[in-house]
Amino acid sequence: MKALIPAAGLGTRFLPVTSVIPKEMLPIGSRPALELIVDEARSAGATEIVIIISEGKELIRRYFAGQDDVKFVYQHGQKGLGHAVLQASGRFGDEQLLILLGDALVTGCNASKSMAEVSAANSGCSVIGCERVPRERVSRYGIMKPSSGAEIAAGNAFALFDIVEKPPVEEAPSDLAVAGRYLLDSRIFAYLADQAAGVGGEIQLTDAMRVLAKEQGMVGREFTGTRYDMGNKFGILQAIVQVALQHPEVKDQFRDYLKQVAENL
Numbered sequence: 733m734k735a736l737i738p739a740a741g742l743g744t745r746f747l748p749v750t751s752v753i754p755k756e757m758l759p760i761g762s763r764p765a766l767e768l769i770v771d772e773a774r775s776a777g778a779t780e781i782v783i784i785i786s787e788g789k790e791l792i793r794r795y796f797a798g799q800d801d802v803k804f805v806y807q808h809g810q811k812g813l814g815h816a817v818l819q820a821s822g823r824f825g826d827e828q829l830l831i832l833l834g835d836a837l838v839t840g841c842n843a844s845k846s847m848a849e850v851s852a853a854n855s856g857c858s859v860i861g862c863e864r865v866p867r868e869r870v871s872r873y874g875i876m877k878p879s880s881g882a883e884i885a886a887g888n889a890f891a892l893f894d895i896v897e898k899p900p901v902e903e904a905p906s907d908l909a910v911a912g913r914y915l916l917d918s919r920i921f922a923y924l925a926d927q928a929a930g931v932g933g934e935i936q937l938t939d940a941m942r943v944l945a946k947e948q949g950m951v952g953r954e955f956t957g958t959r960y961d962m963g964n965k966f967g968i969l970q971a972i973v974q975v976a977l978q979h980p981e982v983k984d985q986f987r988d989y990l991k992q993v994a995e996n997l
């Protein structure tokens with residue numbers, strides 16, 4: 733299995749800091765968020781990690797320079813997640829492709845590893861990591877339509893019938909959102925190459941995944957950990973607190989500090 737991390741976005745929501753530091757390099761403790769994601773891919777078994785960057789984000793390249801299993805591919809122009817993924821197709825053969833979105837940090841479990849386990853137990857099928865989101869927020873995500881109408885217990889894998897990218901609330905087939913982790917058959921690249929622009933005028937990974945799901949079947953799996961959206965300020969602050977609470981050097985001190993802060997609110 734090889735991994736791919738799209739990290740080419742411009743980070744305009746984080747200006748001014750992103751004029752010099754890519755948002756994926758913002759520190760969570762003493763390490764950039766992106767390195768925590770690279771580590772997740774490695775410990776899930778990825779032998780090579782390709783990071784998609786754009787011009788102006790060379791700091792990422794410099795940071796990982798000594799790590800031989802990390803490679804880089806450029807995306808020119810912001811034409812969507814599917815377009816970003818497609819830029820790396822030349823680096824992949826017929827092995828499984830693990831995609832970890834550079835702005836989704838998952839703590840409390842190795843989401844990629846648990847998806848790889850589900851895939852191995854189901855003849856190498858494609859697996860999409862998901863999380864439940866409040867109904868009013870479904871239009872921000874790819875939303876899954878499970879094959880069975882039955883309630884799905886947390887942590888259970890389920891067969892996927894379809895995925896709808898950013899549906900209006902009344903058309904959402906469930907509250908299970910695609911959450912930034914995908915383990916896909918290599919044929920995804922061929923389906924992506926055939927895609928016209930979809931929602932938002934962008935080449936959508938979701939549209940190619942729908943074809944893959946129809947052709948080969950696909951499985952969804954809810955995370956047991958928590959995903960932090962590094963695409964917004966609140967998400968970054970939450971991730972910093974969570975990582976600090978688990979940090980071997982500072983966790984006790986930090987817990988006491990948080991209690992003190994809470995008492996004075």
Ligand code: G1P
Binds near residue numbers: 872897910911938
């Ligand atoms: C992307 C995907 C979407 C997914 C979301 C969160 O959307 O297209 O299916 O639910 O990431 O992982 P974006 O946040 O890039 O608009």
